[in-house]
Amino acid sequence: MESLLPEAQPVNLIYGQLGHFFVLLSWVAALIAAIAFWRSGEDRDASWLRIGRRAWMVHTAAVLGIVATLFAMIFGHHFEYHYVWQHSSTDLPLKYILSCFWEGQEGSFLLWTFWHAVLGVVLIASKNPWQGRVLSVVAVLQVFLLSFLAGIYVLGTKVGTSPFLMLEDVLTADPVFLFDDYMRFIQDGTGLNALLQNYWMVIHPPVLFLGFASAAIPFAFAWSALRFGDYRRWVQPALPWALFSVLVLGAGILMGGRWAYESLSFGGFWAWDPVENASLVPWLVLVGGTHALVSFKATGRALRTGFALTMIAYLLILLSTYLTRSGILGETSVHSFVNAGLNNHLLVFLFAIAFLAKGMLALHWRRIPAKATEEAANSREFWMFLGSLVLSFAALQIIFVTSIPAINALLGWVNGWSGIGLPDNIPTPAQPEAYYNSIQIWVAIGLGLMMGVGQFLRYHRSDMPRFWRQMGIAAAIALVFSALSAWSVNFEWTVQAKLRFLDGRTFPAPNSELLLLFAGWFAASANLMYLFTVLRGKVQLSGASLAHAGFGIMLVGILISGARQEVISRNSLGIDYGEAFDLQFKQENILLYQGMPQRMGDYQVTYLSDTVNGDATYYRVQYEVLDAEGRASESFVLEPYLLRDKKTRQLSPNPATRHYLSRDLFTHVSAVPNEEQAPQQGPKINTHTVELGDTVYFGAGLIRVESVVSLPPLGDTIRAGLRVFIESGAGTLEAIPELRIAGGRLVSPPLAVVGVPLQLLFRNVTPETGQFELATVEPRSANDWIILKAIVFPQIRLVWLGSIILFAGIAVSIVRRRALNARHPQAS
Amino acid sequence: MKKTHIALLFLLAGAFVALASMLSRSAEHAGFDLASEQPDRIVRVSGTLVPGKTVDYQPEIDPNSFRFWMADKSGRQARVICYDDMPYDFEKSEEVVLTGQMKDDVFFATDLLVKCPSKYVEDDLTKSSTSAAEMQ
Known part of the structure; x- marks a missing residue:
């Protein structure tokens, strides 16, 4: 029996030993670098700086060693290591092997550490005079981060989890380890988790973690500036870094949204899920902080805001890390967070850094230079400051609501410890998406308007008549675009029952979505106008205009695709939910029998066949747009699929999308029969010649032909209906299949009978004999069906287009700021 | 009073409105007991599927509703009708969080959140595809 078993792979201990060694080496080197860089700042001693740089190089080499070791283990399929066994398998394509690296907590911490190390090398290479001060802070962060990878016991407490543990040391109880081989x-x-097998998951995590890591640099600049009382000069070198972080973190967040859109079935690119919120919030604050720094460079104002927001943004990244990795958000998130036993460790990290940062800020706050006078209302800096405030407000609202489960846990803990009895059951919004949208739409409106106004105002004060003229033109252009898009996607002008008088009467209010539509177009048109009329198209100066125009276009895209999305897979005949009461039901799924066409929005949809390929089952679904004569003017096939997870054997649906210029048709399979599929065959079609009063039998019951119904013509098309009653297990149902005469041709649209696996076609009529041709279409096996959900997202391309323009604009700004810094180098 | 202070006052008012609107549109985490006492209130109940009771989903008849029995944290069982398509492998779920209201001892759910066993982590050798048990 044993001889039938495959050869045992030899257990390779080298990788584990190498890995542990590199972790230890990189940790020690980071500690030495931290001390050396720290001293270099105090003593202004070049020798400490040299030691620090060397230690950093050793540290970076060791981190690369950890990364290389882990990759070698995964590529070599060394399943004797727990991390490799848990996160990879032999049949994964090469690109997804990369994803295995960061699927686990350890790998993603490692990715974060890796980017810190690389950014440190860039700082050292750039000869930045602030490098020693900045790296002293980053090195401390590295010491903390690497401790999460230690996996050692200190005074009986496990510190961190290592990716280099042997399988037998983790799953000690399993009897398989009684065998030597x-x-x-x-x-x-x-x-690898089926949900993560998507190419966006190959690129999204590295970009996001580069965003997290790069936010540490402006934080470190600010902290060092406070430490050395050098309050002004850090802004210039820190600004390109802050912009870089805004760019990369923003791109990472958006890639996550793109992944969700392409591979998750929640329908859309943003669901206000805690995981998404957790990365959005620091980005919003960092954008606010960057604006404050730009404003300070130009006017000497908003320095305190710049300090505070740059530092808080980084603290929010740490808070988000805690929230998303600790499992504390459990009941509000679709993500199953796993508590990896790092919670207290994460809390220590968070509180230590937050305490140091807040302490420094409080200590130095009064000494940070601020102007006693106030900004003029017609100055650019005033509106930039206001914009930063609004961004911070948006961030505060999102992070507060996201953190409610954590706040409840904290209050509960305080209660248990002090016995005070604080309320520790703060409720969370019943429909989070609708709730966040209803608040954040006003933030977006405000931001859109301010983005349009800001560029035309000048620093200090502006020429007002000219300003109003330009605003008038921009607003007029925006109005035209708003009207066009409102008309093209049928926006409603008012919403019911928004305004309420004291006596309870309600009145329709203007639809706030239209305001946002205008605000988005206003931001886009004003900034493009500024780019072409004021800047005369000079690319090197175009950063802010491009970024703001892109953001405006993005807002328009987000609004239209979100607010005007339409579920077209609705059951046309409907089902009576007698027992239900005034709840809102989403009847968003439709039943498709194999080979039996069904109407869905503008399409006639037919489920053709399914194909199994490894863990995936593909469902071929044909879409046809029919003209009045029943000919297909457009025809295509989408293949949504189901992927069975290797570990958990759970199914996850993967959508298939048809992209048009003006909209996307987004579809996924929401249910399939449980049993094994019957062999594939077409449906059973029977044509019956009947007279009124006849009875026709089909698989599940009988059909009584009742009467002829005249139907109003559709243009030139003449229509007639045949009223029939269908008796089956689902009771007696009435149906009226239709016959159309268009251009001398007979057309019979198939009529699906809900609740019965049956379609009816009224094929022909012979007036002389009073006979009708009625065709019944039935699935050969009752198991040949799928349940489909289809959503149309109008103008979703504007989201991607706007974001590309936004990021291009930030990139231009980085180049511009770097060029300025090179021209005016600082004395160190 | 500075312009900045006025802006801050506006934002404070905004924050107040946001908080008030959240409290008025929120669902309290509760059990079936509270849900049946206050049938008008939308609540959030978490619990587990009752073992032995079947989950009834017949998409051929209605793809947009399914029924099951759930026990809340206190152990009280109730019949649940959920108006949505049933998530894949719903029967295997470890924990279910429902949002909805109760009427005549039936809980009508408009939203549900399912937590599956160890979605990201599988730490049991016997469940892996080439387990020791299968091969011996």
Whole structure:
């Protein structure tokens, strides 16, 4: 029996030993670098700086060593290591092997550490005079981050989890380890989560973590500026870094949205899920902080705001890390967070850094230079400051609501410890998406308007008549675009029952979505106008205009695709939910029998066949747009699929999308029969010649032909209906299949009978004999069906287009700021 | 009074409105007991599927509703009708969080959140595809 087993892979201990060694080396080197850089700042001693740089190089080499070791383990399929066994398998394509690296907590901490190390090398290479001061802070962060990878016991407490643990040391209780050659039984890993098998998951995590890591640099600049009382000069070198972080973190967040849109079935690119919020909030604050720094460079104002927001943005990244990795948000998120036993460790990290940062800020606050006079209302800096405030407000609202489960846990803990009895059951919004949208739409309106106004105002004060003239033109252009897009996607002008008088009467209010539509177009048109008329198209100066125009276009895209999305897979005949009461039901799924066409929005949809390919089952669904004569003017096939997870054997649906210029048709399979599929065959079609009063039998019951119904013509098309009653297990149902005569041709649109696996076609009529041709279409096996959901997202391309313009604009600004810094170098 | 202070006052008012609107549109985490006492209130109940009771989903008849029995944290069981398509592998779920209201001892859910066992982590050798048990 044993001889039938495959050869055992030899257990390779080298990787684990190498990995542990590199972790230790990188940690020690980071500690030395931290001390050396720290002293270099105090003593202004070049020798400490040299030691620090060397230690940083050793540290970076060791981090690269950890990364290389882990990759070698995963590529070599060394399943004797727990991390490899848990996160990969032999059948994964190469690109997804990369994703295995950062699927686990350890790998993603490692990714974060890796980017810190690389950014440190860039700082050292750039000869930035602030490098020692900045790196002293980053090195301390590295010491903390690497401790999460330690996996050692200190005074009986486990500190961190290592990716280099042997399988037998983690799953000690499993009897398989009683065998010396236990690797015989472990030929494959448990694979990568099916949801993560998407190319956006190859690129999204590295970009997001580069965003997290790069936010540490402006934070470190600000902290060092406070430490050395050098309050002004850090802004110039820190600004390109802050912009870089805004660019990369923003791109990372958006890639996450794109991944969600392409591979998750929640329908859309943004769901206000805690995981998404957690990365958006620091970005909003950092954008606010960057604006304050730009404003300070130009006018000497808003320095305190710049300090505070740059530092808080980084603290929010740490808070988000805690919220998303600790499992504390449990009941409000679709993500199953796993508590990896790092919670207290994460809390120590968060509170230590927050305490130091807040302490420094409080200590130095009064000494940070601020102008006693106030900004003029017609100055650019005033509106930039206001914009930063609004961004901070948006961030505060999102992070507060996202953190409610954590706040409840904290209050509960305080209660248990002090016995005070604080309320520790703060409720969360019943419909989070609708709630966040209803608040954040006003933030977006405000930002859109301010973005349009800001560029035309000058620093200090502006020429008002000229300003109003330009605003008038921009507003007029925006109005035209708003009207066009409002008309093209049928926006409603008012919403019911928004304004309420004291006596309870309600009145329709203007639809706030239209305001946002205008605000978005206003931001876009004003900034493009500024780019072409004031800047005369000079690319190197175009950063802010491009970024703001892109953001405006993005707002328009987000609004239209979100507010005017339409679920077209609705059951046309409807089902009576007798027992239900005034709840809102989403009847968003439709039943498709194989080979039996069904109407869905503008399409006639037919489920053709399914194909199994490894863990995936593809469902071929044909879409046809029919003209009045029943000919297909457009025809295509979408293949949404279901992926079975290797580990958990759970199914996850993957959408298929048809992209048009003006909209997307987004579809996914929401249910399939449980049993094995019957062999594939077409449906059963029977044509019956009947007279009124006849009875026709079909698989599940009988059909009584009742009467002829005349239907109003559709243009030139003449229509007639045949009223029939269908008796089956679902009771007696009435149906009226239709016959159309268009251009001398007979057309019979198939009529699906809800609740019965049956379609009816009224094929022909012979007036002389009073006979009708009625066709019944039935699935050969009742198991040949799928349940489909389809959503149309109008103008979703504007979201992607706007974001590309936004990021291009930020990139131009980075180049511009770097060029300015090179021209006016600082004395160190 | 500075312009900035006026702006801050506006934002403070905004924050107040946001908080008030959240409290008025929020669902309290509760059990079936509270839900049946206050049938008009939308609540959020978390619990587990009752073992032994079947989950009834017949998409051929209605793809947009399914029924099951759930026990809340206190152990009280109730019949649940959920108006949505049933998530894949719903029967295997470890924890279910429902949002909805109760009427005549039936909980009508408009939204549900399912937590599946160890979605990201599988730490049991016998469940892996080439388990020791299968091969011996």
